[in-house]
Amino acid sequence: MPEKIPKLPSEIISDILSRLPVKSLVRFKCVSKTWCSLISHPGFAKEHLKRAKEDTNANHYKIFLSADPHLSIDPEAFFDADENLLTAQLNFPASYSDRNSRIEILGSCNGLVCGLSHRNPLIYIWNPSTRESRELAIPSSRELAIPGSSEDSAFYGFGYDVKLDDYKIVRGYISTSTNSETKVERRNFLETVPLPGPTGDDNIWNLELGSV
Amino acid sequence: MSSSTDSPTLTTETTQLSPQPDTETAKPTKKITLKSSDNQIFEVEESVAMEFATVKSFFEDSPSTDTVPLPNVTAKPLSQVIEFCKEQIKFKANPDEAQKKKYNAEFVTEKSDKDLVDMIPVANYLEIKDLLDVLNQAVADRIENKSVEYVRSFFGIDNDFTAEEEAALRREHAWAYEGVDED
Structure with a gap:
């Protein structure tokens, strides 16, 4: 029988877990x-991210090597014993794994990857470290009534909004109008796509990847 | 559970012929008395006691006290915490990050799980931030690659999931259960 260990207060447990x-x-x-x-709490995810960013020994930058199939530097083991770069093939959650559907990486932030599946069409936010993901339907651009714009001309960005303390997807449109012989392209950053709830709601949306 | 772990060992006759200068008596320093919950008395140098934020503020509030009672702290973890702080004082005087790292690593490596965890509430109560950091990291390192069952018994946690709930969680995150150390 191992010796009985005293119960530790929850803030200590939280501190210990944030190091894992x-x-x-x-x-x-x-x-x-x-x-x-505790582990699923958004506050804990933030604490974990903060600690990971402070850790100067950790490798914060992981790179997508290829998007077809999706390959990444292995988040768990950067180099093997012989100093070879380890890569891992990342399996997308079932609903995105349709081979015929092209997935475009829109951006990444704090280890989260934002992608667009063209066939469905669908935006997903994916955490390769926890292998968890969320999907969101793309609001139809018709609601926006932007002259000369269409879904085909939309472009996206993904990032973290410090003020809101949440992640944001921004959609813009390229509206093309023909004036005599000159084609003018205007880029309008017009709206943000609403994210479902606080992003950290019931997942660990952070982790050791600084940018993927 | 003795507080006199520092008593010198008997030296041979040859070394007794050329006695070392006794630095302890040559430079008298103020001592502070700490009393554990199990009534053990610890005499520590003031500089060591001032590492304990709780003790420090106790003295600031009542400077005339000669003994600081520590009702939440038992003798064994307290003696280990004092041992750690004595070393940290030396590193404060002669900063050597590499030696400090080495000492801190050895300090936790040689401790049993119970000794390690017993010290955590003490470091927390006495507000010794450096030690708490070292201890929490050591516990994290010990459980990192362990199984769920091992961690439950390590912390004395009862499993309050139903068999179905637990099976569902394991299915959902099957990859996280691969490559775990044996208990």
Whole structure:
């Protein structure tokens, strides 16, 4: 029998867990309901991200090598024993894995990747470290009544809004008008696509990837 | 559980012929008395005691006290915490980051799980930030690659999931259960 260990206060448990890699955290959601809600809490995700950013030993920059199939530097092991760069093939969640559907990476921020599936069409936000994702329908551009714009001319950006303390997707349109022989392209940043709830709601949306 | 772990070992006759200058008595320093919850008395140098934010503010509030009671702290973890702080004082006087790192690593490596976890509430109560950081990191390192069952028994946590709920969580995140150390 191991010696009985005293119960630690929750702020200590939280501090200890914030030092663990994502894989351990995903596994330890199973320890108890208290641990599950602690690890799933957006505040904890922020604490974890903050610590990961402060860790000067950690490798914060991981790169997508290829988008077909999606390959990334392995988030868990950067180099193998022989100093070879390790890559990992990333499996998209089932609904995006349609081989015929082209997925365009729109951007990344704090380890989250934002992509656009052209066939459905659908925007997804994906956390390669937790392998969790959210999808959001793209509001139809017709509602916007922008002269000369269409969904085909839309372009997107993805980032973190410090004021809102949440992530944002921005959509703009290229409206083309023909004046005599000159084609004019105007880029309008007109709207943000609403994200479903606070992004951290019930997932660990952060992690050791600074940019993917 | 003795507070006199620093008593010198008996030296051989040859070394006794040329006695080392006793730095302790040559430079008298102010001592502070700490009393653990199990009534053990610890005499520590003032500089060491001032590492404990809780003790420091106790003295600021009542400077005439000669003994600081620590009702939440038992003797064993307290003696280990004092040992750690004594070393940190030396590093403060002679900064050597590499040596400090080495000492901190050895300090936690040789401790049992129980000793390590027993010190955490003490470091927390006495507000010794550096030690708390070292201890929490050491615990994180010990559980990082362990199974769910191991972690439950490490912290004495009861599993309050139903069998179905637990199975669903494991299915959902099956990849996170691969490559885990044996308990």
